[in-house]
Amino acid sequence: MTSTTWRGLTLALLIGASASALTVAPALAQAAKKPAAAPAHPWLNAKLAADKRADLALAAMTNDEKFTIIFGYFGSDMKPKYTRHPDSLDASAGYVAGVPRLGIPGQWQTDAGVGVATQGSHQDLRARTALPSGIATAATWNPELAFKGGAMIGKEARDSGFNVQLAGGINLMREPRNGRNFEYGGEDPWLAGAIVAAQIKGIQSNHIISTIKHYALNGQETGRFVVSSNISDAAARTSDLLAFQFAIEQSDPHSVMCAYNRVNGTYACENDWLLNTVLKKDWGYKGYVMSDWGADHSSAKAANAGLDQESAGDAFDKAPFFGAPLKADLAAGRVSQARIDDMARRVLRAMFASGLVDHPLKGGPDALPAAELAAHAKVTQADAEEAIVLLKNDGDLLPLVKTAKTIAVVGAHADVGVLSGGGSSQVYPAGGRAVKGLQPATWPGPVIYYPSSPLKALQARYPGAKVVYDDGTDPARAAKLAAESDLALVFADQWTTESVDAESLNLPGNQDATIDAVASANKKTVVVLITGGPVVMPWLDKVGAVVEAWYPGTAGGEAIARVLTGEVDASGRLPVSFPKSVADLPRPKLDGDPKKPGDLFDVNYDIEGAAVGYKWYDLKQVQPLFPFGHGLSYSKFAYSNLTASAAGDKVTVSFDVKNVGPRAGKDVPQVYVGPKAGGWEAPKRLAGFKKVSLAPGASQHVTLTVDPRLLAVWDGKAHGWSIAAGQYDVALGSSSRALASTAQVTLAARSLPVSPAGK
Ligand code: BGC
Numbered sequence: 004m005t006s007t008t009w010r011g012l013t014l015a016l017l018i019g020a021s022a023s024a025l026t027v028a029p030a031l032a033q034a035a036k037k038p039a040a041a042p043a044h045p046w047l048n049a050k051l052a053a054d055k056r057a058d059l060a061l062a063a064m065t066n067d068e069k070f071t072i073i074f075g076y077f078g079s080d081m082k083p084k085y086t087r088h089p090d091s092l093d094a095s096a097g098y099v100a101g102v103p104r105l106g107i108p109g110q111w112q113t114d115a116g117v118g119v120a121t122q123g124s125h126q127d128l129r130a131r132t133a134l135p136s137g138i139a140t141a142a143t144w145n146p147e148l149a150f151k152g153g154a155m156i157g158k159e160a161r162d163s164g165f166n167v168q169l170a171g172g173i174n175l176m177r178e179p180r181n182g183r184n185f186e187y188g189g190e191d192p193w194l195a196g197a198i199v200a201a202q203i204k205g206i207q208s209n210h211i212i213s214t215i216k217h218y219a220l221n222g223q224e225t226g227r228f229v230v231s232s233n234i235s236d237a238a239a240r241t242s243d244l245l246a247f248q249f250a251i252e253q254s255d256p257h258s259v260m261c262a263y264n265r266v267n268g269t270y271a272c273e274n275d276w277l278l279n280t281v282l283k284k285d286w287g288y289k290g291y292v293m294s295d296w297g298a299d300h301s302s303a304k305a306a307n308a309g310l311d312q313e314s315a316g317d318a319f320d321k322a323p324f325f326g327a328p329l330k331a332d333l334a335a336g337r338v339s340q341a342r343i344d345d346m347a348r349r350v351l352r353a354m355f356a357s358g359l360v361d362h363p364l365k366g367g368p369d370a371l372p373a374a375e376l377a378a379h380a381k382v383t384q385a386d387a388e389e390a391i392v393l394l395k396n397d398g399d400l401l402p403l404v405k406t407a408k409t410i411a412v413v414g415a416h417a418d419v420g421v422l423s424g425g426g427s428s429q430v431y432p433a434g435g436r437a438v439k440g441l442q443p444a445t446w447p448g449p450v451i452y453y454p455s456s457p458l459k460a461l462q463a464r465y466p467g468a469k470v471v472y473d474d475g476t477d478p479a480r481a482a483k484l485a486a487e488s489d490l491a492l493v494f495a496d497q498w499t500t501e502s503v504d505a506e507s508l509n510l511p512g513n514q515d516a517t518i519d520a521v522a523s524a525n526k527k528t529v530v531v532l533i534t535g536g537p538v539v540m541p542w543l544d545k546v547g548a549v550v551e552a553w554y555p556g557t558a559g560g561e562a563i564a565r566v567l568t569g570e571v572d573a574s575g576r577l578p579v580s581f582p583k584s585v586a587d588l589p590r591p592k593l594d595g596d597p598k599k600p601g602d603l604f605d606v607n608y609d610i611e612g613a614a615v616g617y618k619w620y621d622l623k624q625v626q627p628l629f630p631f632g633h634g635l636s637y638s639k640f641a642y643s644n645l646t647a648s649a650a651g652d653k654v655t656v657s658f659d660v661k662n663v664g665p666r667a668g669k670d671v672p673q674v675y676v677g678p679k680a681g682g683w684e685a686p687k688r689l690a691g692f693k694k695v696s697l698a699p700g701a702s703q704h705v706t707l708t709v710d711p712r713l714l715a716v717w718d719g720k721a722h723g724w725s726i727a728a729g730q731y732d733v734a735l736g737s738s739s740r741a742l743a744s745t746a747q748v749t750l751a752a753r754s755l756p757v758s759p760a761g762k
Contacts, residue, residue, distance in 0.1 A: 044106050046355070053356035054289075060105060060355075061348045066333075066340075068102045069347035073311060074325045075099045075293070077318035078112065079122035085318045092164050092367050094121045094128045096296070096427065097315050099167075099350075107354065108166070108363060110212070112314075115428035116170040116186055116202065117556065118156045119163050122427065123446075129369060131159050132379040132557050133423060133430035133453065136185035137172050137202075138536060139390035139553035141194060141578035142634075144671040145694045146201035148386050153205020153213075155382040161209045162375070164367020166359040168206050169427075171215035171256055173199040174222060175243045175615050176536065176579045177608065180505040180593055182224040182447075184536035185424040185554055189578025190616030190631065191689050192242060193713060196249025198578075203254035210358030215250055217262035217295055219243050219277055220608065224504045226595035228297070231265035231605045237717040238612035239266075240281070241684060245712065248286055248758060257290045257353035261310060263298045265603075270305075272298045278309025285722075285757040290356075291349035296427075299324050303332035311346040376433055380558045387555040387562035389669070389694075393548070393573035393635040394581075400490070400527055400547040402569025402637055407489040408468050412458050413521055414475030414514065415494035415533055420452035421552075421559035422533050426501020432557060447500040453557055457494065457531070460564030478513060478520035485520075490527035492567070493518050493546075499535030504593060508539045508585055518542045531563060537581040540628060551575070569637055574669035574694070576634035576738070580617050580627040587625050617739040618685030632673050632689070632738035638664030638699065640737070642672055647733035647746040652711040652726060652753050656746075658735055660695055661702035669696045672735060674707055675742065676714060679730040687734065688713050711755055724755040 042048065046060035061069070076098045078091035091098035092111055101109035114120035119131040134140060134152045143149065153170070160168045172186040173195050188195030199215065206213040220232035220243050240248075250256070259282060261272040271277055272294045282288045291311035297319030299305050305313075306329060313325035322328055332338045354360050393401065403410075415422065420437025423429065425447050437452035462470045473484045475493065485491035495514040499505055509515055510532075522528040522545035529548040532538060533555065540549065550573070552563050565571050585591045589611040595604050614622045617631035645658040660672050671694050677687035691707035714731065715724035730749050736742035 047106050047360065049361045053352050056355040057348050057352035060107060060351050061344060063105055064102065064347065066343070068105070069343055070326070070330060071100050071102060072107065072350045073313065073346045074316050074323065075112070075312060075314040077315040081123055088317070094123050094126065095165070096120070096122060096169055099312065106360070107351070108360060110167045111165045111364070112167040112169055113160055113163065113165040114169045116172050117428055118430035119159045119165065120428050121431045127431050127435065129163065129431060130433035131163070131371065131430050132156070132376060132383055133432065134383050135387045135390045135556040135559070136424055136535065136554040137187050137199070138185050138189055138578060139555065140202065140386055141189040141198045142392055142553065142575040143386060143389035143694070144194065144576050144578070144692055145389055146197050148389055149198045149201035150205040151382055152386045153202035154208050155205070155379050157206035157209035157211055157213070159371060159379065160206070161211055161364065162368070162371055164364055165211065166364055167212045167258070168214070169216065169260065170206055170213050171199055171203045171250070172217070173215055173246050173250055174217060174220070175246055177222040177611070177615055178504070178590070178593065179508060179537040179579070179582060179588070181222060182499045182504045182535070183426070183501050184579070185499055186428055188246070190580065191578065192246035192249060193689050193710070194578055194692065195246045196253065200250040200253035203250065203256045207254070207257065207357060210362040212257040212353055212357045212359060214258040214260040214293065215247060215256040216260035218247060218259050218271060218282070219262060220266050221262035221264050221271070222606065222608070223593065223595070224502050225593055225597050226600060226602070226604055227263045227502065229265070229601065229603045230595055231268050231603070232608055233267050233605050234608035235612065236719055238609060238684065240717045241613035242615050244281060249710070251286060251288060252759065257357045259288065259290060259292045260295055261292055261298060263295050270298070270300050272310050273301055273305040273308040275308040283309055287758065289349070290353050291346070302328035303337035306332070306338045306342055306346065311349045383556045384558035384562050387559050388565055388571045390553055390555065390575045391562065391566045391573060392551040392575035392577055394551055394629050394633065395543070395546070395549040396635050397547045400529060401550070401567060401573070403490070403567050405465070407465070409488040410461065410465065410468055410470045411484045411488035411491040411521070412461065412470060412472045413481045413484070413491060413493045414517060415496040416452050417456065417494040418458045418472040419456050420454045421457065421555050421563070422496045422498060423451050423453055423556070424499055424535055424554050425450060428501070447502045450498050453559060455558050455560035457560040457563045460560045461567070464564060464568050475514065475517045478517045481517050482520040482524035485528065486524040488525060490529065491521050491525045492529045492531060493521050494531045494533065496533035497535060497538060503597065505535070508537060508582070510538055515541055519545065522546045529567070531567070537579055539582070539584060543628070572637050572666070572668040573635060574671070576632050576671045577629055578631070580620055580631045581629040583626070583628045587620070587627070589619060613684035618688070621687060621739070622685040630738050630740035632671070632736070633740070634671070636664070636668045636670060638662055638666050638668030640664070640668070640670040640697070642735050642743045645735045645744045645746050647748045649748040649750050652714065652755060654709040654714060654733070654748055655706060656691060656709065656733055657704065657706040659702050659704050660697070662697035662699050665699055667698050669694060670737070672705060673738065674709070675734045675736065675739060676709060677732050678727060679732060680727070682727060683716065687732070689739070714750065715755060718754070721754055723757050726750055726753040726755070728752040
């Protein structure tokens with residue numbers, strides 16, 4: 004049966020079974036009013052609660068049907084190694100069969116957090132809209148934009164025939180060389196939690212399931228299948244786990260994807276502490292846990308530890324563990340029937356709670372309507388514009404003056420497009436790849452530039468000027484062009500991808516040399532970085548301005564041009580610290596050996612514990628190159644009237660922010676808290692922020708409440724949070740290192756439960 008007819012069958016069953024679940028024809032509605040026999044499929048009644056529906060459906064299922072919905076297949080042909088399930092969508096992440104007899108649809112799974120991805124490089128299939136990278140969206144500090152972006156890619160997922168989106172990457176940046184930093188939400192639990200939650204909410208507003216991933220402590224790609232992230236319970240719960248906890252509370256993702264790595268010696272997908280204790284018991288999580296592709300290592304062990312659904316079990320794991328092996332475990336009593344029921348029930352509950360059963364898919368066109376793509380380009384562009392961070396702007400070199408007669412544009416294929424991040428999250432662009440023939444052409448590639456040219460976007464804005472491109476491969480040639488120009492824009496990029504880490508924090512190739520040469524030739528040099536995460540800048544003192552544009556997505560060229568020319572303000576703020584050198588990191592040398600991918604090894608995350616990112620630099624009193632929260636605007640903002648008050652464990656902070664500059668702009672006032680007596684992992688934590696948009700002269704009064712867990716430490720003995728009595732500083736600033744004013748609150752000692760939902 005093809006996937007299309009399969010979905011058709013589901014729809015027919017739904018209509019037959021539950022009139023109230025759907026908009027129905029009047030005659031049918033009439034019939035529904037008569038006292039009738041109990042409906043054949045009562046779980047299809049959308050008026051019932053998801054829990055009730057899951058109970059009813061489960062009760063009607065055979066054991067084989069329960070096993071059906073806890074086992075996933077791969078969705079991509081990669082012959083001779085993998086053959087996709089015939090009912091999957093081509094070149095997709097995966098597929099889980101449904102139970103047509105009961106009106107339970109299949110699950111069609113697609114990556115990822117920046118849009119609808121395509122697996123494999125054998126074909127440029129499924130052109131879709133790519134958001135800027137996850138770290139870029141975090142740099143907007145704007146949950147509303149994150150929601151809109153999520154809603155947009157979730158719509159494309161649904162319109163493409165998918166009802167499960169493998170999105171919600173939220174691993175904290177402990178390692179700036181991590182190849183997947185671009186998929187995640189930065190280094191702070193509160194910011195990452197807010198942004199990733201908003202994206203997940205947006206995705207799930209389309210009645211599809213979103214995951215949150217990769218649970219947990221999946222901090223580097225080197226040795227990702229074997230590395231053990233070792234960390235104490237308290238440090239984990241105050242850092243990486245706290246980010247998951249915040250995001251899960253705020254967005255209720257229907258699925259959690261457990262990670263490849265081990266945590267304290269045990270694989271994440273068979274880690275009883277992570278899955279059963281923390282996630283399901285402490286946080287009261289009601290969704291299901293799916294394994295990452297190849298992350299399940301056992302049947303009963305994983306099931307008993309809390310894994311509910313094996314992903315691509317036909318392809319990536321050593322055996323189809325949740326198929327015959329788990330059935331054998333059940334027969335032998337190694338796993339209980341109650342646990343199998345719980346696994347299936349969690350999957351069912353998610354399907355009902357998300358609305359995907361009540362809102363059947365209508366098919367997966369290879370091409371989306373041009374009008375939809377055009378509308379979605381605006382959404383991604385808005386995200387990219389607010390994500391761009393103006394790191395340095397000496398002498399107000401930016402925004403670019405309209406009087407420049409000659410502008411040199413150098414490097415990074417800026418004549419044709421913008422780079423994107425690689426791996427399973429790769430979205431293929433409409434209009435084809437802007438640069439052909441790049442290596443690696445296959446996994447972990449391909450390397451894809453989206454056809455949105457910064458050069459063309461700039462030329463369109465400077466009709467009277469000569470805007471000339473040089474590819475930057477020869478520093479001397481680029482310098483010559485720069486010397487002949489009024490100003491120079493050097494684009495520099497860094498391709499990062501799933502499965503490998505960056506070798507260093509330096510820009511790859513000879514780009515540092517090119518920037519240096521151009522800056523030596525023309526003081527008016529602006530550097531535009533298109534990177535997965537932080538890079539070091541040996542040339543920083545020589546250049547006039549630096550802009551971090553991340554991977555800016557489908558409309559990236561246009562977004563960059565609009566920020567450079569000042570059509571929109573520069574309003575991104577760093578969601579991660581940029582270190583001066585790898586020597587300042589908790590682990591100057593990356594653990595593991597990429598040449599020995601099978602050798603087990605440990606990463607000691609107790610070195611920094613919960614002092615991730617800026618907290619580490621604060622603790623060690625090390626000056627970063629650019630601090631967390633930093634970013635300049637083309638306008639100027641002033642803060643006043645900071646007050647902080649405490650009522651029980653509730654701290655309320657309020658202040659005024661005023662645009663005192665010459666033009667409209669956006670700012671992100673940030674609130675940091677810290678105990679005067681110390682005792683935390685680091686001197687201070689981000690406790691709140693607000694993105695504001697203000698006309699010149701306008702001001703806004705902002706009130707924020709602080710999540711009490713951000714005032715507490717984890718108390719292992721009490722199995723809860725504990726706020727120490729004493730005085731706390733509440734600081735307001737424009738970055739973690741630019742604090743304008745400080746207020747104090749005095750808190751009484753308090754104990755808090757592990758989570759509002761847990762016990
Ligand atoms: C990645 C996941 C992804 C999955 C399916 C894995 O390699 O780690 O993030 O969702 O593949 O493509």
